[in-house]
Amino acid sequence: MKDTRFSKLLLFINGLVPFVLLLWDVYRKQVGANPLEFVTRTTGMLTLIFLMITLALTPVRKITGLYWIVKFRRMVGLYAFFYGTLHLVTYLWFDRFFNLSSIAGDIGQRPFIAIGMTAFFLMVPLAITSTNKMVKRLGGKRWARLHKLVYVAGAGGVIHYWMLVKSDKRLPLTFGFILLLLIGHRLFIKFYPPESQATQTSFIPRE
Amino acid sequence: MLNKKPDDIRDSEITDKHLYLNRRSFMRGAALAATTVGTGLLYRRLNPPPAETPKGEKFSGFAKPTSEAGLGAGFTVNEKLTPLEDIINYNNFYEFSTDKGSVASESKGFLTKPWTVSVEGLVNKPRTFDLDELLSFPLEERVYRLRCVEGWSMVIPWIGFPLARLLEEVEPTEQARYVAFQTLYDPKRMPNQRTGVLDWPYVEGLRLDEAKHPLTILATGLYGETLPPQDGAPIRLVVPWKYGFKSIKSIVKIQLGADEPPATWNIQAPNEYGFYSNVNPNVPHPRWSQARERRIGEFRMRETLMFNGYGEQVAHLYAGMDLKRYF
Numbered sequence: 001m002k003d004t005r006f007s008k009l010l011l012f013i014n015g016l017v018p019f020v021l022l023l024w025d026v027y028r029k030q031v032g033a034n035p036l037e038f039v040t041r042t043t044g045m046l047t048l049i050f051l052m053i054t055l056a057l058t059p060v061r062k063i064t065g066l067y068w069i070v071k072f073r074r075m076v077g078l079y080a081f082f083y084g085t086l087h088l089v090t091y092l093w094f095d096r097f098f099n100l101s102s103i104a105g106d107i108g109q110r111p112f113i114a115i116g117m118t119a120f121f122l123m124v125p126l127a128i129t130s131t132n133k134m135v136k137r138l139g140g141k142r143w144a145r146l147h148k149l150v151y152v153a154g155a156g157g158v159i160h161y162w163m164l165v166k167s168d169k170r171l172p173l174t175f176g177f178i179l180l181l182l183i184g185h186r187l188f189i190k191f192y193p194p195e196s197q198a199t200q201t202s203f204i205p206r207e
Numbered sequence: 208m209l210n211k212k213p214d215d216i217r218d219s220e221i222t223d224k225h226l227y228l229n230r231r232s233f234m235r236g237a238a239l240a241a242t243t244v245g246t247g248l249l250y251r252r253l254n255p256p257p258a259e260t261p262k263g264e265k266f267s268g269f270a271k272p273t274s275e276a277g278l279g280a281g282f283t284v285n286e287k288l289t290p291l292e293d294i295i296n297y298n299n300f301y302e303f304s305t306d307k308g309s310v311a312s313e314s315k316g317f318l319t320k321p322w323t324v325s326v327e328g329l330v331n332k333p334r335t336f337d338l339d340e341l342l343s344f345p346l347e348e349r350v351y352r353l354r355c356v357e358g359w360s361m362v363i364p365w366i367g368f369p370l371a372r373l374l375e376e377v378e379p380t381e382q383a384r385y386v387a388f389q390t391l392y393d394p395k396r397m398p399n400q401r402t403g404v405l406d407w408p409y410v411e412g413l414r415l416d417e418a419k420h421p422l423t424i425l426a427t428g429l430y431g432e433t434l435p436p437q438d439g440a441p442i443r444l445v446v447p448w449k450y451g452f453k454s455i456k457s458i459v460k461i462q463l464g465a466d467e468p469p470a471t472w473n474i475q476a477p478n479e480y481g482f483y484s485n486v487n488p489n490v491p492h493p494r495w496s497q498a499r500e501r502r503i504g505e506f507r508m509r510e511t512l513m514f515n516g517y518g519e520q521v522a523h524l525y526a527g528m529d530l531k532r533y534f
Binding site for chain 2: 006009010013014017018021032033034036037038042045094097105106109110111112163164166167168170
């Protein structure tokens with residue numbers, strides 16, 4: 001996988017596949033009786049999946065030694081943001097028709113909406129500072145500290161999902177379990193750093 | 208002699224640069240095609256489009272409500288029917304799946320013959336009805352709104368008969384005040400009962416006066432055909448002024464009693480789902496508003512109506528009751 005440019009293109013196209021298929025299903029009216037719910041659920045699920053993959057890349061690199069996979073972390077993270085944006089826009093547009101008072105009322109009545117929105121807005125600075133220029137401007141350490149927010153966003157997303165499910169909590173619990181595992185791995189490394197990597201605490205992308 | 212090639216590789220064996228690059232772009236194309244198809248298949252697998260379901264059997268004789276009297280009694284509504292395709296592909300029936308889009312495929316082939324409903328408890332003539340006996344009650348069509356507690360609604364042309372007719376046959380005693388209903392418990396036929404997502408079997412209940420109300424029916428069909436499994440085959444309750452989960456599906460037992468019977472969602476979350484669960488836009492669910500609803504097939508939201516629009520017929524049942532307390 002030395003051919004980074006091609007691998008990135010591969011990832012870029014694969015990340016778009018769910019989006020294209022979803023558009024195709026909407027176009028052919030193959031989205032069931034409640035299209036809004038279908039699109040909302042699909043984009044929400046994709047956001048969580050891409051968030052979990054983003055978070056998983058660093059542990060996987062540390063465990064397997066496959067250093068090159070971290071090069072894809074930014075794109076996977078941006079895909080989480082992309083699907084998160086679609087998820088939010090679907091809600092604001094087709095569920096609330098951009099009606100501000102209705103949105104405000106809904107946030108008051110449905111705490112999971114407030115948590116989901118918070119999780120989304122935590123991803124905004126991460127997306128903005130994802131460029132190489134921004135890493136330089138912020139300085140590696142500050143940048144890395146800021147990007148720890150992704151764990152908070154991930155936790156917010158999982159709680160948001162857990163709160164809205166009526167009784168079958170298996171899927172949100174699975175996401176929660178994966179998240180705890182990933183956070184747990186990071187804490188473990190922090191307190192028991194492996195000797196060979198003791199100096200290298202976080203990875204800052206560079207090209 | 209630095210430029211001399213080793214003797215064991217002849218010129219003709221060295222891959223042409225052109226071919227080498229061709230091979231490389233071929234591999235890239237293959238990788239691109241394979242991963243894209245793989246991702247697409249994975250997505251389809253995790254997020255399947257709605258399934259096709261076989262048609263039920265046609266009912267030959269059933270009465271249709273006449274427009275004037277029917278409208279007044281609430282037996283029919285002047286609203287667009289929800290398409291059959293949506294009614295049979297968007298179901299809450301946790302015995303098969305918690306995913307509304309998967310109930311149709313998970314319940315395919317559900318056996319409803321033989322089927323019996325035993326009616327017991329505080330009645331003078333307890334009796335077990337088989338399906339043919341149930342279908343021999345005079346059937347009629349009722350076009351009802353159905354409002355789900357989740358905030359969506361449909362308009363469904365049911366076929367069935369008033370529950371009151373069945374109760375007449377068994378003669379409730381003086382002490383009887385409530386009616387309890389129970390869904391089939393058979394994890395072999397209802398596979399999701401192997402999970403603990405709800406307390407099985409599913410149970411529901413009504414006050415006797417609610418049960419005897421002319422709007423309360425036992426449905427055996429919809430759109431002129433027998434009920435498909437996902438909609439509660441072979442026989443289900445329909446109480447149009449209450450949230451959908453009160454209208455219990457695939458009933459095997461009806462028991463009359465003196466005390467308020469347990470109800471599954473009420474056990475699951477007593478602060479969210481009350482025993483009465485009348486459709487009420489003024490009493491929000493603790494986690495969401497009930498003021499509006501999405502009619503399946505419509506783009507804009509609708510205002511939710513008190514008692515789902517059946518206030519004229521049923522409000523008197525709750526005269527003097529604090530509906531915020533008895534939600």
